[in-house]
Amino acid sequence: MRVLGIDPGLTRCGAGIVETTGRGGRQLRLVHVGVVRTPANDDVATRLLAVAEHVEALLDEHRPDQLALERMFNRHNVSTIMGTAQAAGVVAVAAARRGIPVAWHTPTEVKAAVSGNGAADKQQVATMVTKLLKLDAQPRPADAADALALAICQLWRGPLAARLAAKGAGRSAGQQHYPAATGRPRRVAGLTVTGFGAGARG
Amino acid sequence: MRVLGIDPGLTRCGAGIVETTGRGGRQLRLVHVGVVRTPANDDVATRLLAVAEHVEALLDEHRPDQLALERMFNRHNVSTIMGTAQAAGVVAVAAARRGIPVAWHTPTEVKAAVSGNGAADKQQVATMVTKLLKLDAQPRPADAADALALAICQLWRGPLAARLAAKGAGRSAGQQHYPAATGRPRRVAGLTVTGFGAGARG
Known part of the structure; x- marks a missing residue:
């Protein structure tokens, strides 16, 4: 299973590809990490096109099975x-x-x-991503680490979310698209998780 | 000059194409108007793709010179x-x-x-669009009329905005891309407007 995580943005758009390897898909491997930057004085459409073309190139070159994006909420300024x-x-x-x-x-x-703490700061997330992917150095800038964290989150949480959605306990169906859960159930942080990689979390 | 106006949305996305005709491009002509709807229970990416494919088909079929979109502000809920x-x-x-x-x-x-009043309601806008384009009936739903109004706005205001931007009085360059102003100046509502169609406004 290979996931492209995208931390979307115009100034910096982080892109990270992670795949599961090993028996039962419990290990994580870095496939690609990078950041697209677009000039602030270009018009928005041109900047969006640059982001689109970069992501399209990654999709065509690395052929991920899924794509993970950040869902934004009211906390942000419009x-x-x-x-x-x-x-x-x-x-x-x-x-x-x-x-x-x-x-x-x-x-x-x-x-x-990635860190077991929903209130973790960016540094903690970057540290965990570095550790989980066995990298020599932290991915920089932060957007790159965030994109990898998104990919890891999808590799681990995707199957759980699909199970919850199937039970009618998930969030609005219109905002999600998860593949069918695979693998046997395992218990992590009080939740029953099916699928790959969850055991590698502790 | 032909402009595709898009009132963006997932539930309903209005699309209207208007072109200027006649001597000096002062008259407006409806080229196309329609609305794309996408099912609320499809996932967001699929809905966005449906919007993209519809707009791409319009661009390829009608080959507009410019595209006009609604700029959103803080008034909206995130x-x-x-x-x-x-x-x-x-x-x-x-x-x-x-x-x-x-x-x-x-x-x-x-x-x-389109109406001379920045606080006009949807009905007033639809009425003016119907009149300006000499339509037999009001475009429905409101999103379709709004898309046509956006196209008319760009046909009339684009050249003015380009002039203001050239003088350094415009809004942030990153959010706009206007063609060079064409035609001779004319005075409308206290502003000097260059270009096509402004005279048809009164």
Whole structure:
């Protein structure tokens, strides 16, 4: 299973690809990490196109099974969120056009998935991503680490979310698209999780 | 000059194409009007793809010179604005990919352009659009009329905005892309407007 995580944005858009390896898919491997930057004085459409073309190239080169995006909420200011939301839409369409399912995770979900603490700060997330992927150095800038964390979150939480959604306990169906859960159930942090990788968390 | 106006959204996305005709381009002509609807229980990426494909088909069939989109502001609620912003991003990229300039107008600018009153209600805007385009009946639903109003706004205000921007009096360059002003200046509502169609306003 291979997931492309995207931390969407116009100034910096983080992209990280992680795949599961090993028996039962419990180990994580870094496939790609990078950041797209677009010039602030270009017009928005041109900047969005640059993001789209970069993500399309990653999808075509690395052929991920799923794409994970940050789900934004009311905490953000509308003026700062617009470019982010526009970029997220563009990225989601690039995946949909290729038949790649798109999953959305809140920052809290991502932080909880990689560090066990939904209130973790960026440094803690970056430290855990570095450790989980056995990297020599922390991915920089923070957007790159966040994108990898999103991918890891989807690898671990996706199957759980699919189970919850199937039980009618998930969030609105219109905002999510998860693959069917696979693997045998395991218990993590009080929740029954099915699928790959959850055991590698502790 | 032909403009595709898009009132972005997932539930309903209005699309209207208007062109200027006649001597000096003072008359307006309806080229196309329609609305794309996407099912609320489809996942967001699939809905965004449906919007993208519809707009791409319009761009390829009608080959507009410019695309006009609604610029959103803080008045909106973040939860309702997300799908709209995502759809706007997707539409902007479809235009940018084809080298078509994208202009953004606030609802106030659009209302002022077509009705002379920035606080006009939806009915007044629809009435003016119907009159300006010499239609037999009002475009329905409201999203369709709004898309046509956006196109008319760009046909009339685009050249003015380009002049203001050239003087350094415009809004942030990153949010706009206007073609060079054309035609001779004319005075409308206290502002000197260059270009096509402004005389048809009264």
